[in-house]
Amino acid sequence: MQKDTPLHRFPVLWGEIADLRACEENLHWDQETMMPPGGQLARAELLATVAGLRHRALTSEELADTIAANLGSDRIDEVERHQLLEAQHERERATQVPERLVQALAIAGSEGIARWREARDQSDFSIFAPALKRIVELLREEAQTRTVGDHLYDGLLEEYEPRARTADLLPLFDTLGRELSRIVAQVVDSGRVVDESVARGEFPESAQLEFGKWVASTIGFDFDRGRIDASAHPFCSGLAPGDVRITWRSDPEDFRPGLFGILHEAGHGIYEQGLPPEWQRTPLGKARSMGVHESQSRLWENHVGRHAGFWRYVLPRFREAFPAWRPATVEELWPALHRIAPSLIRVEADEVTYNLHVLARFRLELAMVSDDLQVDDLPTAWNDTYNELLGVCPQNDVEGVLQDIHWASGLFGYFPTYTLGSLLSAQLFAAAEADLGDLENSFAGGDFSGLKQWLACHIHQHGSRYTAAELIESATQEPLSSAAFLAYVGTKAERLYGVA
């Protein structure tokens, strides 16, 4: 009897959806880390099949009826209600866009990536332009079918940052952009250039990996419930709280990309490992949003990994790991970890100018989605925006508008979550220090557990139970703002470049 009630049926139906999602994660992870080249074609079909099955399960009448029947019942508790509402939200997202449009977007994305690669090879945006026009056209259509927010762009944003609204981002990013541009201009005007030679030398990959694994363990990534592998583009894949995989890549002549990459992905990983196990395979068992996820990676990468206290602890081991490295003190190393310098390529940018790269993209994609900017005018707009925000100008499309794969694959609304993550990481770290006291001594003693527990308590353990705004308010006692990040940036700009 019991078996046929909607209350019993819901976890079964959602468990299948969650398991199909985990299958996709596993197949993606495998594709990037393990799959032999010959597997490419079959893998594309396999992923399409699994995504299709998940979409079918998510949009099924049975699921809709089960959610409705449960929500109408007076026998559900508050958590169950949250589970059902989250499920309903995901279901609605999946049903809003017609199958035809989903397929057209998938095709346009594949075509987009192919043309983008070609355009990069020739450093000629015009090769990519027709494919991008098609993508923008379809995304505008998708955005119109979405029923969230007042701005067309909201429908796209919602996919990555649920409940974020363009109207809120605009003033937030406006302040941030203005302040960061001002700081960067002053840094440039100061004429001071940080000597980065201390971060360069010989760093064999195997030694980097061993050291990086030790660091990841030290800050709290659990290798009994996770692993690390090499991949062309680092990422984190959470199959379950007990099975979280991070990837990395390294530069044999500069330890920073490898180490900060591992810290970044371990930060994502610690979030995934900290999701509530009792909610696994339920709607609330997943991370809240891309922005919240990025706050975790950036917090461990920047606020911990570049912290003098952290380096006091790891430096002896670092020296052992890299005997060929010319020894330096924490004070000698610090500037190379915090230098600020405007540049053209986002993925090579420092943590301050990085956000200006993101804001440029946000501004441009917003304009394209709003039909205020035509694709043909994008390269000029790109260069103008870079000039305005960063004071630099690309000499060609490869170091300009063609540098990222995101737009080519149809990812619009994704970039802002990088900066939301930056802002939130600073705000969370400040709140943690307000609660726990200055963390320098803990870090210098190799103790990162207080911070990890604070994050577990305020962020990780809640899965998707609360909105991002609710999580932030409850963790930091205030709404998200750029204040903490600007204070953090201001301090280092002052120390390194004498900027007021």
Place this chain on the structure above:
Amino acid sequence: MQKDTPLHRFPVLWGEIADLRACEENLHWDQETMMPPGGQLARAELLATVAGLRHRALTSEELADTIAANLGSDRIDEVERHQLLEAQHERERATQVPERLVQALAIAGSEGIARWREARDQSDFSIFAPALKRIVELLREEAQTRTVGDHLYDGLLEEYEPRARTADLLPLFDTLGRELSRIVAQVVDSGRVVDESVARGEFPESAQLEFGKWVASTIGFDFDRGRIDASAHPFCSGLAPGDVRITWRSDPEDFRPGLFGILHEAGHGIYEQGLPPEWQRTPLGKARSMGVHESQSRLWENHVGRHAGFWRYVLPRFREAFPAWRPATVEELWPALHRIAPSLIRVEADEVTYNLHVLARFRLELAMVSDDLQVDDLPTAWNDTYNELLGVCPQNDVEGVLQDIHWASGLFGYFPTYTLGSLLSAQLFAAAEADLGDLENSFAGGDFSGLKQWLACHIHQHGSRYTAAELIESATQEPLSSAAFLAYVGTKAERLYGVA
């Protein structure tokens, strides 16, 4: 219009079933090679979900109707008819056993493995006996629901070796067992013992892997369409012809388990890589049977890997790979690759006595399924059978009836395919040499492509289009028999032990 015809619908439905199977392969492979320990629980659920979805798709009314409509059409060609018949066969297998029994067997298998481990730890069969009784009881029930063959055991055999019948195996295995027992007894009576010290020494794992990969490439395993990893129990996983993964393990003091393990799995892998790509995701796109699969692994492992010609080619590289190895000639090495000696443990047995281990299991599981042997009497029956077939007797249950995991997990009907593979490998190798001439010179020159092509032509490229019996007849011009294997064994017994 065209989209709604059964002819269009069938590949779509079957493509999903095949993709779910590939997902299971990927998840299993990952579990054995990559998954962190913490992933265990989630992985079990994940595998159950995917297996359940595949079962649902395989037993759906829509698939049944589509197959029936297509089979009734006069617009299908001969290959399409074979595709549909193979699909119908798989569908029938899946629908014959009630869901309740499938679940009961899964639970009994998990329980069986847990009790089996405990019983092994204590070397006490009685701990395992109740779980095995339950498994036998359920398997007898399963066998009764199957409608193939005259013998109850046929229904179980069919799962691994479609269309094989107990009535055919009995005389085949009877002859084989009698002859092998006779040879082994004579080997023992000869009093000659092969000096195996030449196979022992220091063989670092990394050097074994590098050498093994080179050997696998040399015989034709394509690492652009495959990979190799370590696992506790070596296996081969075919996700697609372009993505075939083998695993291995090694003994640092004896090169044989590692090298012959790689040759064995590479043999499986070459079959998977040789399956017709145009039939991928269709019913005929898979390997024919476990027995045919095992013929490929054993052919490369034994008939190639232990061949003097092969060793003439690989020996110089072998010496380079293992500089600490006391150099020996092919003639000095040969006896250690072919020694025959009765022993208690199947997985450590030589290729001759190995089949007596299998025949013992076949005899015993057949008797249990037929209710001629009670589980409580199994240890005594095991020891008696070993004494009769191999002339050895276990001193305890761990080196006797508790050595294999197969029965504990519910695998009955699987063991015979090992011996079918042995017999077929000898028969195929003899037929290939009859067609291609003596292969010794090709092997000695490092050319294995003629043999690989012969196998591709007669076995691999046909996928599941023909029955195993049809494949064998067409490749070797005669039905499967033990003649070729006994001739092969007889030659080496004569050479090494002077046995007539």
